[in-house]
Amino acid sequence: MQTHRVLTGVLAAATVIVLSACQADEPPNDVNGRFTQARSRTFRTFAEKSQQTWQGPYFFLQLADTQYGMFSGNKGFEQEAALSQQAVEHINRLRPRYVIVCGDLTHATPGHARYDAQVKQYKQDFSAIHDDIPLVCVCGNHDIGGRPTATSIASYTQNFGDDYFGFWVGGVCNIVLNSSVLKDPTGAPEVLDAQQNWLEQQLAAAQEARAKHIFVFQHHPLFLTEQDEPDQYFNIPLARRTPLLEELKQAGVRAVFAGHYHRNAYGRAGAMEMITTGPVGRPLGKDPSGFRIVTVHETKIQHQYYGMDDVPQTIDLTETTNVQ
Ligand SMILES: [Zn+2]
Structure with missing residues (x-):
């Protein structure tokens, strides 16, 4: 006793x-630590050194602009929740290597009266993803504000981890950038400087480690269709776009994935693809709510956007790897 x-x-x-x-x-x-993986400029789930080695083809899902609250102008978020829950059903059936959401997780920005409720619902819906499928979150202009500051970034970081970080998945180097400071650095110029220094180190390390591919993920497209297109709301200003494009091309970056446009767009800068993906939430063009499936092979990638009602039942990776 x-x-x-x-x-x-x-x-x-x-x-x-x-x-x-x-x-x-x-x-x-x-509750399951899913949203705290991006810390110390890396993503803990993929922190092992073995991830730097090619382990065979895989696929991941790229989502963007869940933007809870946009349909109703911040009055509710029922439609976004229903669409995200539909996405989660697809995720759990398809079982991708990981899922990445390229920003504007919520419509309200930190400090807004509806922000906490939208964050809570986002986490509730995406917590239903199977524990063995990592969820990578990327910050957008709604997540840290159109003119981000140290305070707004800290608010995001507390909820979703780092605003910029890198991680390896099976021989592929993935770099997540805070594109809102590229869009408008005036509220946090020191963050843009720090990110730039960090990016240069990451690109050098990726080349040194002979990455099979280097991918960049961010919220804002660098450009929509032409690398020298004029500045506008949906792209990064030429003043910061041109030197960054040069740096990414020099480093052999294979593709940049973005959202923010609420429809699909595509362009190239030399061999580098600029892939802009439509929204899980409210569409602003003909593309329906959906997400992109990206298959990664040793020497090539393939990607396709699917509306939420047209997602395939399974993904067959062997089909293309068996080609002689
Ligand atoms: Zn946006």
Whole structure:
């Protein structure tokens, strides 16, 4: 009896220690730690060195602009929740290597009265993804503001992890950028400088480690169709676009994936593809709500956007790898 009581006490104490260790590092509404993986400029799930080695073809899903609250002008988010839940059903059936959401997770920005409720619903819906499928979140202009500041970025970071970071998946180097500071750096020029220095190191390291591919993910497209197209709301200003494009091309970046446009767009800068993907949430053009499936082979990639009602049942990776 005495032993039992002591053991129970020890177990209770251990539980308290384990709980407090988890809680110290996790924001609210993140019961499985899914939203805290982007830390220290990397993504913990993929932190092992072995990820730098090619392990065979795989596919991932690129989503964008779930933007909870956009359909109703921040009054509710029922439509976005229904579409995201539909996306999660596809994700759990298809079982991709990972899922990446390229920004504007919510419509409200940090500090807005509806922000916390939208974040909570986003996390609730995306927590239904199977535990073994990592979810990578990217910040958009609605997530940190059109003119981000250290404060708005900190608010995002608390909920969703780092605003820029890199991770390897099976021999492929993936770089996630905070494109809102590229769009308008005036509220946080030091963040743009730090990101630029970090990016140069990442690109050098990727080349050094002989990445099979280098992918860049961000919210804003660098451009929609032409690399020298005039500045407008949906692209990055030429003043910062041109030197960045040069740097990415020099490093052999294979593709840049973005959202923000709420419809699909495509262009090339030399061999590098600029892939802009339509929204999970509210469309602003003919493309319906949906997401992109990207298959990654050792020497090539393939990608296709699917409306939510047209997503294939399964993805066959062997079809293209068996070609002689
Ligand atoms: Zn946006």
